[in-house]
Amino acid sequence: MSRFFKKTEPDEIVKKLVVKTVMERSLICDGDRILIAVSGGKDSSVLAWALSAVRPALKISYDLSALHISTDFCACCKKSVLCGRLAEWEIPFNDLFVPVTGRLKEGRKMNCYWCSTQRRTELLKYAVENGFNKIALGHHLDDIIETFFMNLCSCGTISAMPILLKYRKYPVSLIRPLALLEEKQIIACAARQNILKAACTCPYGQNSKRGDFRRRIADFTGASPDSGEIKRRILNALGEGRIDYLTEK
Amino acid sequence: MSRFFKKTEPDEIVKKLVVKTVMERSLICDGDRILIAVSGGKDSSVLAWALSAVRPALKISYDLSALHISTDFCACCKKSVLCGRLAEWEIPFNDLFVPVTGRLKEGRKMNCYWCSTQRRTELLKYAVENGFNKIALGHHLDDIIETFFMNLCSCGTISAMPILLKYRKYPVSLIRPLALLEEKQIIACAARQNILKAACTCPYGQNSKRGDFRRRIADFTGASPDSGEIKRRILNALGEGRIDYLTEK
Numbered sequence: 001m002s003r004f005f006k007k008t009e010p011d012e013i014v015k016k017l018v019v020k021t022v023m024e025r026s027l028i029c030d031g032d033r034i035l036i037a038v039s040g041g042k043d044s045s046v047l048a049w050a051l052s053a054v055r056p057a058l059k060i061s062y063d064l065s066a067l068h069i070s071t072d073f074c075a076c077c078k079k080s081v082l083c084g085r086l087a088e089w090e091i092p093f094n095d096l097f098v099p100v101t102g103r104l105k106e107g108r109k110m111n112c113y114w115c116s117t118q119r120r121t122e123l124l125k126y127a128v129e130n131g132f133n134k135i136a137l138g139h140h141l142d143d144i145i146e147t148f149f150m151n152l153c154s155c156g157t158i159s160a161m162p163i164l165l166k167y168r169k170y171p172v173s174l175i176r177p178l179a180l181l182e183e184k185q186i187i188a189c190a191a192r193q194n195i196l197k198a199a200c201t202c203p204y205g206q207n208s209k210r211g212d213f214r215r216r217i218a219d220f221t222g223a224s225p226d227s228g229e230i231k232r233r234i235l236n237a238l239g240e241g242r243i244d245y246l247t248e249k
Numbered sequence: 250m251s252r253f254f255k256k257t258e259p260d261e262i263v264k265k266l267v268v269k270t271v272m273e274r275s276l277i278c279d280g281d282r283i284l285i286a287v288s289g290g291k292d293s294s295v296l297a298w299a300l301s302a303v304r305p306a307l308k309i310s311y312d313l314s315a316l317h318i319s320t321d322f323c324a325c326c327k328k329s330v331l332c333g334r335l336a337e338w339e340i341p342f343n344d345l346f347v348p349v350t351g352r353l354k355e356g357r358k359m360n361c362y363w364c365s366t367q368r369r370t371e372l373l374k375y376a377v378e379n380g381f382n383k384i385a386l387g388h389h390l391d392d393i394i395e396t397f398f399m400n401l402c403s404c405g406t407i408s409a410m411p412i413l414l415k416y417r418k419y420p421v422s423l424i425r426p427l428a429l430l431e432e433k434q435i436i437a438c439a440a441r442q443n444i445l446k447a448a449c450t451c452p453y454g455q456n457s458k459r460g461d462f463r464r465r466i467a468d469f470t471g472a473s474p475d476s477g478e479i480k481r482r483i484l485n486a487l488g489e490g491r492i493d494y495l496t497e498k
Binding site for chain 1: 400401402403404405406407465466468469470479481482483485486487
């Protein structure tokens with residue numbers, strides 16, 4: 001079959017959109033030391049694979065390293081599988097233990113916000129102490145759109161997840177190279193790269209509020225023949241930061 | 250029955266929310282000469298009634314006048330009924346004929362955008378020539394939210410309808426005093442004030458794209474026990490114009 005008739009492979013789509021995001025948003029510069037936060041899930045695993053795979057296309061010289069944060073409640077992590085895959089992609093791996101549940105004050109219950117704050121703080125600390133100037137996170141287009149709608153409807157603010165966030169207090173930036181990718185594109189890539197087998201999921205499961213929004217957004221954008229197009233349009237709107245025609249002028 | 254147990258009447262809700270919008274957004278000042286754009290529909294009729302009814306509560310001195318723009322395609326307008334109701338509310342009424350269809354270039358079809366642009370231009374011209382410094386429009390919360398979502402999903406911009414719009418080129422401002430009201434609240438008020446009987450609708454019917462968005466937004470916000478609360482939260486978000494946590498920082 002001619003290559004012109006071949007459907008683009010899922011891993012090629014991921015590589016293409018990661019290169020596009022990195023170039024358009026200037027996410028990576030020559031000499032960057034990038035720490036990839038790997039949870040063991042499909043998103044951050046695909047991120048690690050992609051950042052390694054796009055090196056030839058980007059023609060930028062950068063170092064990659066991965067950090068997994070272990071907690072006192074995650075028992076299912078297939079760390080050795082993850083570790084093996086990262087070695088294949090020539091990404092050094094480190095593991096940091098954070099007793100998230102152990103740090104809870106008496107009477108307080110575990111929740112996603114508390115856990116992510118604890119892990120983010122330790123991640124930042126580790127990056128600064130070990131000379132990394134970029135932290136790469138595996139959030140994708142659906143995560144960003146969900147956060148946007150949750151903030152809009154629950155908090156009454158127009159805010160989302162930055163694709164590039166420069167911290168004022170620390171010599172570190174957050175980057176989200178998967179920002180243009182829909183979750184289904186990441187899943188397809190993970191399946192093809194045999195990554196899904198190494199993925200673990202949080203035992204506390206899906207945050208029910210986020211899950212509820214996910215379903216409602218799918219209904220909202222799903223009426224279009226290309227829901228991905230709508231999502232990318234929303235992302236562009238967020239990037240523009242135009243406030244000209246809001247409710248006051 | 251004690252008044253404390255009585256459910257708030259629909260016209261009281263409209264008055265309360267119009268006063269709130271006018272006060273919070275400083276829509277009306279002492280000495281304002283306000284031209285109300287009345288299409289003959291329920292929204293602008295309720296707007297005219299409300300701006301007349303809230304005078305005692307606002308304690309501001311302002312003039313009201315109404316302008317209806319007649320077109321060469323609207324045959325159903327019950328102008329005499331509308332005229333009678335405006336007289337009851339002590340609002341002088343004028344009618345302006347704009348040949349919207351007649352102005353179409355050959356081969357061009359009628360559409361909502363063309364019609365509204367023609368009418369808006371004539372409205373502005375009339376206001377300036379006749380010494381009005383404010384133009385009041387009957388757009389409500391659902392109109393604003395729909396416009397926001399249509400712009401977000403179709404154009405990729407974060408923009409909506411301003412509640413207060415100061416024109417740079419003209420000595421006139423647009424105000425939308427019904428911005429906090431849901432359409433269902435306006436319909437309930439119109440029914441109680443016997444306004445519905447005087448309302449006419451555009452023979453070209455609902456814009457199908459807007460109608461589609463209306464249904465999808467109802468599904469999206471309807472999952473909440475109070476969808477009005479979500480809509481008002483979105484309106485607040487638009488008013489804040491915060492661009493801190495968008496996709497770039």
